[in-house]
Amino acid sequence: MGPFLPDAVRAHARRAPGAPAVSEGGRTLGYGALDTRSNRLAQALLAEGLTPGQRVGYLARPGILGAEVLLACAKAGLVATPLNWRLAARELTRIAADAELALMITQSEFLGPARSVAETRPGTPLVIDGDGDGEAGAYAYETWLSGAADEDPGRGSENAVYLQLYTSGTTGLPKGVQLTLENTIAGPAQLAEMEWRPEAIALNAMPVFHIAGTGWLIQALNAGARTVTMPDFRPTDAVELMERERITHAFFAPSILHMLTTVPGIEDRDFSALETIVYGSSPITPALLRRSMKIFGCAFYQKYGQTENVGSSTRLLSEDHDPDGPRAHLLRSAGLPFPYVDLRITDPVTGEPLPRGEVGEILVRSHQVMPGYWNRPEENAKTLTEDGFLRTGDAGCLDAEGYLFITDRIKDMVITGGENVYPIEVESVLAEHPAVLDVAVYGTPHATWGEAVTAAVVLRADADPVTEAELIAFAKERIASYKKPRTVHFMDELPRNPSGKILKRVLRDTTGGGESSA
Structure with a gap:
């Protein structure tokens, strides 16, 4: 186990306060500034009368704001609740009502829907970052922040929920996945597998309301690396950014890999700095994987998981990505469980364990499994077993070596x-x-x-x-x-x-x- 997220950032701030932490457009925040600004934000939130466990909503594209809110909530004992800016207004307000948001932070671009969200609970403060500063009935983010002390409240504990991500349930109703500091810890072994180090430069092209985007940011911050964010993903812009910023690490969904590999002239671009591409979030075809490996010429690393266990149950290591070797069939697998993960294949009806080679429901248990959905006792009883396993709803089997092959989804997602x-x-x-x-x-x-x-x-x-x-x-x-x-x-x-x-x-x-x- 490594340090919890706030402790990792505190340590990086002491070690190298000027080291870049998060970049957005032409602005870069160092670890010292990120630590200080998240302290101020934590104090500003507490000054509004928020109490431990209350939810802080934020509606924003990937960038510095998301990192500040995430850390501030962890330090203040509050729960960061990113909202999906792609949703319709009625979907957003439904989630806001479910989360019982105590305060709303947004960018001026999303002022309209953010006001609708805040109005679901009369009296909910609204904070605006950007051109909307000074709007009637709302705080201007920078002004609000500058008036707060920079003392670290230090309220977060390892078992305290500090992040709530929403994912639709099988009934179509939104479910808040609660995650603790312990859930999102990234240990030295896991960081080493992907060759994370302080000199790494990570591209984050995934939204913060998605476990892929938030989880990738958390890993980079744990490692003391620099994260370069893309507020709005465009394939050609991403390629240029990867070249210009000398990106070493990137996480992509297969759909993004497809878009990148079809950019005109992609074969002639310079990806010599690129070391590792992590992919996941949805199935990938062997053909797309082969083409991506040829174009980017770096190590590939697959992750399989769900929001409910921080997106990580198994991984296919870079050495298992050998499309022309005797183990090429492993490209169809989701790899081996992490050392800290217990994985079972069970009969979906009886719950009895099945032998290797037989298809059943995939169950996982680790420190990354959520404590439960927010205010969903019935869903928790269906999803979490008494002995701590998460029922993934996915079907698969293990081969003789223990590699996981996902055959179908039990849920219709x-x-x-x-x-x-x-x-x-x-x-x-x-x-x-x-x-x-x-x-x-x-x-x-x-x-x-x-x-x-x-x-x-x-x-x-x-x-x-x-x-x-x-x-x-x-x-x-x-x-x-x-x-x-x-x-x-x-x-x-x-x-x-x-x-x-x-x-x-x-x-x-x-x-x-x-x-x-x-």
Whole structure:
């Protein structure tokens, strides 16, 4: 075990206060400044009367602000709650109400939705960073910060929840994954596997409301490395940033790798500084992995996990990435469990352990497993076993050497572009359309996004005609754009088993997928 996040930053600030910690655009914050500013933010939050365990919402793109909020909450005994700026207003307010936010921090770009979020709890203070400073009824972030003392409150404990990330549940309702300082610790062995060191320069192109973005930031801060953030990901800009900043470490979802490898002239770019690419968040095809390895010419390292265990259960080490060797089949695996992870394959009905080679539900146990969902006792009982295992909802098997091969998802979740989409949420929206009689949503293969959200719809016989484009637009108005179906198949009826359950595997096989231009 290594130091907890606030202790790691404190140590780096003492050792090398001027060493760069986080960069955003043309601005870089050193470890000394990050430590001091997060102290001030912690004191400013406490001065508002916030008490231990209360949730602090923030709506912002990746950057310095997210690092300051994360550390300040850890130091003050509060809970940082990043919100997904891609969500529709009604989705944001639903999450804000569930979290019972005590204060809201945002960037001026998101002032409108941030005000809506704050208004879900009358009297919730709103703090604005950026051009919106001075807005009526809100604090200007820098002014608010400068009026606070820089004394470290030192209130966080290893078992205290300091981070709450929201992920949709199988019912479509948002669930707050609570994470403690102990959950997010990155030990020396784990950092060494990916060759983290203070001289490393990490690209963070993932959003802070995603475990990939926040987790990658936490690892870099633990290592004393510099994080270069991308507030808005564009493939060509990312390539130029990697060259200019001499990026050594990067985390990418497979969909991002696909976009990067198709940038014109990518084969001629200079990636000589690049040492390690970590990938995860969704399945990757062997073809894309081979192409990425050829273009970037660095070590590749896969992670498999969930938000509920900080995104890390197993890893496929760089030495196991040998596409032309005798162990090339391992490219289809999720690798070996981390040394601190207990992994079981069990019968999803009986819960009994299964022998190697047999497919069952993947269960994991480690110090990284969450203490539970926020205010979800029934979900906790379904997800966490009495002996501390997390039921992942994924199906897989272990080979003779202990490598994990994921065969399917027991849950019907669709992973598109590294984002989780639960079919029931999209189905519920489409079912609101007056022309829709029956609907099923599922994932189909997509060259760029990994999977595409696909819908099969049965229309009412007495309804006015409706087109595929109209249904997609109807969904887009009510949920985040990435959740909308890319293709809608019209059917006379949906295939079901004798008990009435929709056979989504049959739908995948018969409709095939494809993509709409919508």
